[in-house]
Structure formats: structure tokens, C-alpha cells
Amino acid sequence: MGNYREETRKLKVISECFVKPTVNLGNEASKTPIHMGIPDLFMLTMDTMQKGLLFDTKLQPNTLNKIEKSLYISLVHFYPLAGRLATQKFHDEHDCSFYVDCEAGTGATLVHASVDYTVSDILSSVDVHPIVESFFELGEKSVNHDGHTRPLLSVQVTELVDGVFIGFTMNHCIADGTSLWHFISTLSEIFFQINDKNEKDNALTLEAVQKISISKKPIIETLFPQKGNGPIFKLPYLEPEEFISRYDPGPLRVRIFCFSPESISILKAKANEECGPHNSISSFQALCAFMWQSITRARNLKPDDEVHCGIVINARAIFNPPFPPEYFRCFLTGTQSSSKVSDLINKGLGRSALLINQSIKSHDEKAYRGLIKIFEEHPMVVQAGPGTIYYRPNNIKIGGSSRFDMYGPEFGLGKAVAVLAGYASKEDGKVTANPGRQGGGSVDLEVCLKPETMNVLELDEEFMSFVSSI
Template sequence: MGSYCEGNHKLNFISECFVKPTEVANNETYHYLGGSDLYMLSMGPIQKGLLFNSKPDNISSSFLRKLKKSLYTSLVHFYPLAGQLVTKKFDDEHKCCFYVDCNKGPGVRLIHASVDYTVPDILSSTDVHEIVNSFFDLGEKSVNYDGHTRPLLSVQLTELLDGVFIGFTINHCVADGTSLWHFISALSEIFSQLNDDQENEDNNYNQISVSKKPIFTTLFPDYGYDKIFKLPYLEPEEFIFRYDPGPLRVKLFQFSSKSIAMLKAQANEECGLHNNISSFQALCGLTWRSITRARNLKSNQDVNCVIIMNLRTRIQPPLSSEYFRSCLWAGISESNVGDLSGSGLGRAALLINQSIKMQDEKTIRIMFNHSEEHPCVVQPGPQSVNYRPYGVVVGGSAKFDVYEPEFGLGKAIAMLAGYANKDDGKVTANPGREGGGSVELEISLTPETMNALELDEEFMSFTSSST
């Protein structure tokens, strides 16, 4: 047993193993990555996990063994997650392409660890507790390009004194939030069907059902894109940058269904519209305005709000929610501080509404054609060609079924994220545990900006509680 430290907090490493199926649902060996997948090579993985306030008996033997069996069985269907990234170079063209070799690598990493903390210790922290970062891949930092040598998926089971945390780290080149929660739900579904005495991981997988099987196809095959999508690089030094955002405070803010309804009504009334602005757009408008005020910027400073959207629903015909890739799009709203602060909530929400509506089938086709002609890798932080200082980036979704997976432990008491892709102004939306349209925002800001946000009367008046 070893130990890992996150700040002043220690995590005890117990064991690890790798899980790789001997059979898969079809015979595909190579899973090629397209332009929208490859945008993410220099970004961090996705890290989401569930905190349970119950702890099974014999966790090291019975529960961990059952989790391993469930993971093995799920990978029969989600087979690319057990592979590794491979680069194929075209020296004469100074280009390269990437694919997942489903047979390469040791498989999915399954980690077992423990901490001397209770569930209330984690939840009572003013900000997201620092130890949570070590609940994912033991706190080891990486970017998606590292999928050449690191597992594309890792699952960490961390024992608390009175509960457990199951953390998932998945490579963002092969999955987005929709795909990750699809996998987690399938894993929990398989877990619920297993008997505790099913120990042999090489049989009976075909007797276990998965209600929503993943779909692995090339994005937009009717667009005429080549299966092999080439990037204009040869060496990783040309396009991989490891970004450190510096000290941040990360905090969870809860918005009840009542507060969300009030925000929507206010935004529509101020714009003279009738339910044209959605609840989520109103919430994003509030958050954009509030963070901008907290930064105390000059009135002529340009600011923007980037909304990361699920591309599956924005094309015709829509792609299935089981379509398994990184399938994201962005709408960008722009203003200056004076106009944003001098107008009400409605104007900010309307700007977001308009930028989202612009992302239609025609726009997406134009942008995909452009990305094929000028492929690139998105860079984090100020290195990005699209970087705008003092921006707000909203990702995640309040529609994900994050509290559906239970793993025999009952409903999770919290959903928490790791260190990956945090930056000043990053906002991640998740459904509130109470349901009914409630929303939880995870907000990352510099310490001085977070301090000011906590004193913002308009913003805090809508929050039901904060952690």
C-alpha cells in the first residue's frame, strides 16, 4: 500500500488492475477519430464521480470483484475504451491521423484506494474539497494525447470511513459527457444483473443485457468526409500544450426548481418574449453577468460567454443519444462590460439565446467543411486562437441522468468532478439532486473573483444553498 498527497490531504493506494475483454461485440479493430474528436487532443480528460453515503461489507473482495466483472462485461460493448491511441504519420505531407487500436494496451485501469474522511467531511467543505482531485486517477494529471500510453478509461473506487466514491476518468477524444454518462449507466445496469458469485470474467457476458448499446460510426458519413482525418502536424510538440491555470477556487452553487422558474420568467418578461428564452439560457445569462461584475472590469472591456452544446440534437436527422464519440459544438455570445452590466438579465439571456439558435444545420455544415480544410487542435488557456480574456465557458448538462446509476448503494448523495479542464470562468451545469428541474453549477474562478461572486446580491439571491 502506498500513499498520495493532494495538498495537505493523503490518499492511501491499495491496489490496481487492468480490465480487457477477450471478446467484443463485433470484429472492428481500429476506431478512427474525426475532426471533432481530435480538437480535444491538448485538453484534459472528463472526470466525473459519484459519492455514496453507504459502504458495502467486504468491499475489497465482494464489491470490488463485482465491479471488475461489470467493467469487463461492459467493455464487450464499449470495446474502444479498452484500447489505446495510435498515431499514423504521413511524412511526405507533414500530416498525421489518429485512431484507437482496440487490441492495443493493457485495458481499462481499475484502482482501489481509501481516505480517512467521512462523507460529511467532503460535503461540508466551503469549496469542493481538495482531496476530491485524488479520487480520479490518484490525482495524476494528463491530457488526452496521453491516451497513447495511458488508459482511455480509468475507474477509481475510493473508500471513505462511512461511504464510497466511484470516480471515472475518460479520454475526451473518444467520449463527451453524453457518452460518459451512457457508459456509467450501462455499467450500473450490468452491475445490478450480476450475482455476487459470478467471478469468472471470461463467460456469461452474452447473458447480460444492455438496454442502450453504443453506436460507433463515422460522424456525418453523408458529408463525404474521409474515414482518415489528417492533422497538419507530425510531432506532439507542434500541437500539445500542458496548461496550468494557477490557483483557483471551485465551488458548487445550488439552484432550486423554483429559482430556475423565476429566472426564466424574469428573462422573458424583460425581453418582452413568451417562453422563448429557456430556463438554462436564463441561468447562463445570470451567471455571465454575475461573474463579469465580480471581475470588476472596465466598461469598454469585451467579454464573451461560450455555451458548449450537444451536436447530436442540432443536425438533421438528429443523431441517437447512443452515438458514442466526442460530439460537441459551441455558441459564443459577445458584449462589452458596460452593455452587459447596464442592461438587465433579459439582454444577457437573449444574447445567449440568439447565439445558440445560430448553430443550425447550415452553420454546422459550413463549419465542418472549414474544419476539414483547416484542421486544428484546440489549445487550453491563452494559447488558444479563440481565447478571449475574461470569458465564461459553460459546459455539462442539467439533462444528464447523473443520479440514476446506483451500483447497489442507493442514490448517490453528490456528483463531483476532478481537476481536469478547470480554468478561471469555467462553469459546469449538472442536474440538482432534488430533481424537478433544479440545477447545480460548479464554478471555477480565481480566489479574488470567487470572493466577489459570493457577495453578489443578485446571484446569491437565486441560489438555494452552496457548497
């Protein structure tokens, strides 16, 4: 991804502070430990979430102060984000459990920085510009377990020569993409209710907080496997060294490919035509299948090699009835499709899309509960990288969502001109979907590949014929 350490040195830190509410809305749950369930524990050794918005408007004099106030009020509602992770050890059993201590720690971090780059410098870069990594927590790397000592939420406002970038880093053990964008949207919603006349007054009383309304309040309780604070799940470890690893994927190129609604419609029609009348392939499934084929072709693998396509999905939607999107938690699951290289490339888009379609359909509530039961009986922490139980060579993993309202939050700066991510969760074959900056149903895919693979993909005429140039 470029030399982020060199780029980070170009960043000037103007100020840094911690934001932690001193009031609450009478909710006693904000003082109660939140025990981490099995889906949360999956993420302990993984990277945090990092998403940010690039604006082509310069920071106004009162904007930073209003963001700080908005953050304060948001944390009254999203109170786990102001806390820290904590561990309870059971020495006799050689076990430990994890929870969020909502009252511990110094709160969320708010960083103000500047850099001598223009918006055009960022947008004109073929690959994601290496300076972008420093727009999140000043480029410092961490895994979710580090939430024992590091903030669970960090907001970094970086001034460019002619614009501003607002980067959000959120601990993935306590939230997922649905919850992240719920929080960002709420923060922006509160921002527009802050009174400019009192911009120098940093004190926020309970009465002032109560006057601020939010349209979608977070639901902060354990809904699965039972309501309330939830059971305590134990892991067979005592010390972090027994299960925490830090995976370095090596050199990668990261590029965003834009797909117009017209290109996606063509792929969808082609996939459904090849599948026959009894199957219904969605636009996203067709796009995923196209990426699976294209990346596999670029890797130049042997015909008999086994390749895999994993898709991360929102587990809220597979329950009947579905859990509400306001459910603030890390609630993800995943599907896995497999094929031989020769079959994947030679038997058409429809077959690849159908494999993905069937794997998604089969991963219902019953399958999810079965997976959780396996982890209850054999608890472990999911590791990343070669040599781990879940590592599959020649894999692509597709996450994110083009349905998130990423261009809605504006913070008085107008509509963002790009959504960009930091270093987190980058590995060979990782594809992240975002709504397209073109709008209208377009999709932007952030693709991470080894440099030699990306070089081949860019020369693939069939692949590039579906990519929009903007």
C-alpha cells in the same frame, strides 16, 4: 483548488488492475481501427473527462468484484475504451492522422483506494474539497493525447470512513458527456445483473456475457460526415511537441452553487418578461445569462471591455433528424455570445438571455457543417490558455448538462449524495451544469474562478439571493 499533491499523499492505494475483455460478440468492427474525425481532433491537447459519484454507504464485500465484472462486460460493448490512441505518420507530407486501436494496450484501469475522510468532510467543504482531485486516476494529470500510453478509461473506487466515491476518467477524444453517462448508466445496469454466488469466479465466458442485457447499446461508427469507419483527417504535424501544450490555469477556487426550481423559474420569467412576447427564453438560457452577468460584475471590469459567454452543446441535437444519444463519440459544438460590460450589466437579464438564445438558434446543422469545412481546409489542434487562437479574456464557458441521469447509477449503494469532478477542464470562468442533488428540476453549477473573483461573487447579495443552501 488547494494543494492536491499534499492531499494525494493521504490516499492509500489498496489494489490496481487492468480490465480487458478476451471475448467479443462477433463484431469484427472491434478489431478495426477507428479513425478520429475533426470533432475528436479538437480535443487532443485538452483534459480528459472526470466525473464521480459520492455515496454515503460503505463498500460491501462483493461490490468491488462486481464492479470489475461489470466493467469487463461493459467493455465488450464499449470496446474502444479498452484500446489506445495511435498515430500514423506521413513523413513526406509532414502530416499525421490519429485513430483508436481497439486491440492495443492493457485495457481500462480499475483502482481501489482508501482515505481517512468522512462523507461529511466532503459535503461540508465550502469549496470542492481538494482531496476530490485524488479520487480520479490518483490525482495524476494528463491530456487526451496521453491516451497513446495511458488507458482511455479509468475507474477509481475510493473507500471513505463511512462511504465510497466512484470516479470515472474517460478520454475526451473518443467520447463526450452524453457518451460518458451512457457508459456509467450501462455499467450500473450490468452491475445489478451480476450473480453474487459466483463473485469469486473472475472468468467470464462468451455465454455468460451474452446472458447480460443492456437497454441502450452504444452505436460505435462514424455517422458524420459519412457512415462507416470514416475518412482519414490529417493534421500538419509529425511530433507531439509541435502541437501539444499543457495549460496551468493557476490558483482557482471551485465551488458548487445550487439553484432551486423556484429560483430558476423566477429568472426565466424575468428574462422572458424583459424580452417581450415574441421570444422564448428557456430556463437554462436564463440561468446562463444570470451567471454571465454575475461573474462579469464580480470581475470589476471596465465598462467598455468586451466579455464573452461560450456554451458547449451536444451536436447530436442540431441535426435533422437528430443523431441518437447512443452514438458513442465526442460530438460537441459551441456557441459564443459577446457584449460590452456596461451593456451586459445595465441592460437587463432579458437582453443577455436573448444574446445567448440567438447564438444557440443560429448554430444549426448548416453552421456546424460550415465550421467543419473550415477545419478541413485549415486543420489545426485547438489549444487552451492565453496566447492561443481561441483564448478570449474575460470569458465564461458553460458546459455539462442538467439533463444527464447522474443520480440514476447506484451500484448497490443507494442514490448518490453528490456528483463531483476532478482537476480536468478547470479554468477561470468555467461553469459546469449538473442536475441538482435536491432533485425536482434543481441545478448545481460548479463554478471555477480566480480566488479574488470568487470572494467578490460570494458577497454579491443579488447573486446569493438566488442560491439555495442545503
